[in-house]
Every structure is written in structure tokens, then in C-alpha cells.
Amino acid sequence: MQQETTITFIGAGSMAEALISGMIKTLYRPEQIIVTNRCNQKRLEYMKKTYGVRTETNKEKAVKEADIVILAMKPKDAAESIASIASAIGEHQLIISVLAGVMTETIVSLIGKNVAVVRAMPNTSAAIGQSATAISQGRFATEAHVAIAKTLFETVGIVAVVPEHDLHAVTGLSGSGPAYVYYLVEAMEKAAEEIGLDRIVAKQLILQTIIGAAQMLQTTNKHPSILRKEVTSPGGTTEAGIQVLERYRYQEAVVACIKRATERSEELGKELISSAFSHAAAPSR
Known part of the structure; x- marks a missing residue:
């Protein structure tokens, strides 16, 4: 260019x-x-x-x-x-x-x-x-x-x-995606506070945890479920935490979140068409 x-x-x-x-x-x-x-x-x-x-x-x-x-x-x-x-x-x-x-x-x-x-x-x-x-x-x-x-x-x-028909899904997934990650970090920071960790130390640990996990996903050929299982020892701390997420239907919530964002992208397009039609039909002044 x-x-x-x-x-x-x-x-x-x-x-x-x-x-x-x-x-x-x-x-x-x-x-x-x-x-x-x-x-x-x-x-x-x-x-x-x-x-x-x-x-x-x-x-x-x-x-x-x-x-x-x-x-x-x-x-x-x-x-x-x-x-x-x-x-x-x-x-x-x-x-x-x-x-x-x-x-x-x-x-x-x-x-x-x-x-x-x-x-x-x-x-x-x-x-x-x-x-x-x-x-x-x-x-x-x-x-x-x-x-x-x-x-x-x-x-x-x-x-x-x-x-182009895939862009609604892209919008719901990666377009809005950073906000989902930030929302997760908000929750992790709140949890860190409640379990008594120093705020600055907690933030460093949380961010590096997310960066490291993302890089693991990027640099290995392993499916995320495999990587998750490698961290999860039977009867251990990670398993206890995952069981709580499953009880709260964490994955279902994330899937529903992305689907709803995708639907909203479609709705916005329809709303614009409706707005444009109304604008065109309005009498000139």
C-alpha cells in the first residue's frame, strides 16, 4: 500500500x-x-x-x-x-x-x-x-x-x-471476546481479594496465568480439554475448583454468552435497515 x-x-x-x-x-x-x-x-x-x-x-x-x-x-x-x-x-x-x-x-x-x-x-x-x-x-x-x-x-x-455470513459469529466470538476475558479477570481479582491476597501481587499472578495459558494453547497442538486435564489432578485443588464451575454451568454460560452476542449482531443489522427505511420514508422539511 x-x-x-x-x-x-x-x-x-x-x-x-x-x-x-x-x-x-x-x-x-x-x-x-x-x-x-x-x-x-x-x-x-x-x-x-x-x-x-x-x-x-x-x-x-x-x-x-x-x-x-x-x-x-x-x-x-x-x-x-x-x-x-x-x-x-x-x-x-x-x-x-x-x-x-x-x-x-x-x-x-x-x-x-x-x-x-x-x-x-x-x-x-x-x-x-x-x-x-x-x-x-x-x-x-x-x-x-x-x-x-x-x-x-x-x-x-x-x-x-x-x-460475510460468518461475520455475525465472528462479532460474538472475537469482536466482543476481550470483554469476556476482562470480565473473568474482574472475577479473579475479586476472588483474590476475598481470599486475602495483596492486590498488586494478585494482578501480576492473574495476568501471567492468562498470558501463559494463551501461549500454551498457541504453541502446542493439544486440545484445551487435554491441557485442562493435565493441570487437574484427581482429588486436587484444580478438580475442586472445576467442580464448582461445572455446578454453576460455566461452559454453558460462556456458550450462551457468545450465541447471544451473535444474535445481537444480527439484530443490529436489521435495526439499521429499519432505521434507514424510516429515514427514507420520512417527509422532507
Whole structure:
């Protein structure tokens, strides 16, 4: 990818920040990135001060300057926001969407042009270059567009190219996944406090435990159930702990969590279509 590519982010929330943080550590210079949002000037000032990126309150101007436009607003604001920049988007531009649940065809319809759209689902670990991102090709996107998007997201972690119908599942699994891990750590820290461990010592032990377990999974060919059994001695402490998790149906809860997040991704897409239809049907003033 050419180093002089200009990238405009529509939206300045946590996902946009994570991506920008990772991107400027690798392939892009801050001045190649423009950030705009709906109305939060303080947020734009923070992004400029923290990352050195360019900011712009005029969304149409920000879009016209871009080679790549990244849609990173809240899904509930997507219909209105995309409609507001549609006239500024040209068919030569690549549109990358990180909007949970929103199909590429919906975006093309909202823009009203045969524009190349690549849909992506990264996670916030992009901020430290450790995102797990899946991307999918829209109807008017070429393999070259997919390659550009893949290169962009490889600056913040690993990338898998998947059929678009799999992205709802990806959203529920890895897109939301870091929050599940953080929730587990919250519980472990609470338990450490209740059993009397020093907070700082406990945090170090918890984090290294999670890092070590992840690396074991990554570097061995063993199934996680095998690794678990290797830690679990009959009649020992681990077995006693696992029995409590089984009593509380821990695995069932995790499976249900991921399924519900997947369903919510599908719902968000339907809600956007409904919102877009209502917006289009509303009488002009």
C-alpha cells in the first residue's frame, strides 16, 4: 500500500482509537489519518493531542480528502451518518466498515453508489497490535480492495478473510471476546481479594496465568480439554475448583454468552435497515 494513502475515520470512539493507536505504530503516519465525528469536539481534540492525527468537524470535507473511509460510528447512528456523507463519497474510494451487524449491501444502499465496501470485525486489542480481525468482501469490492484492507488490519494484529455470513459469529466470538476475558479477570481479582491476597501481587499472578495459558494453547497442538486435564489432578485443588464451575454451568454460560452476542449482531443489522427505511420514508422539511 502506498504510504501517502489518506484514511478518514467517521467516528472517534474506542474502536477507532484502538485502530489508530495501532496503525500509527506501524505503517501510517498520524498526518495520514483524519478523524471526524458527529458532534463531540472534545473527543476530537483528545484524538489530535494524543495521537497527532488530523481532525475535521466537516464530515463531507474529511471524506472527500480520503482514499479510504472507515465507518466507525455507533451502529445506531449509522443510517443517519452514512446518509450525511453519501454525496461526498466517490466510487474510487474504498469504504471499510467496522460496524457490528451491518451488511455491506446495506451500506451500499445507504450510499446509493456502486462503491467498494469491505466489512471488518476487529477487536480493541488493535491498540497494542494484537487484534483478531476478520474481513469480508462486498459486492463491488475487488480482490485488490480486500488486499488493501488486509494490509491495513495486519498493522494491528492477525487477519482472516471469511464469507460475510460468518461475520455475525465472528462479532460474538472475537469482536466482543476481550470483554469476556476482562470480565473473568474482574472475577479473579475479586476472588483474590476475598481470599486475602495483596492486590498488586494478585494482578501480576492473574495476568501471567492468562498470558501463559494463551501461549500454551498457541504453541502446542493439544486440545484445551487435554491441557485442562493435565493441570487437574484427581482429588486436587484444580478438580475442586472445576467442580464448582461445572455446578454453576460455566461452559454453558460462556456458550450462551457468545450465541447471544451473535444474535445481537444480527439484530443490529436489521435495526439499521429499519432505521434507514424510516429515514427514507420520512417527509422532507
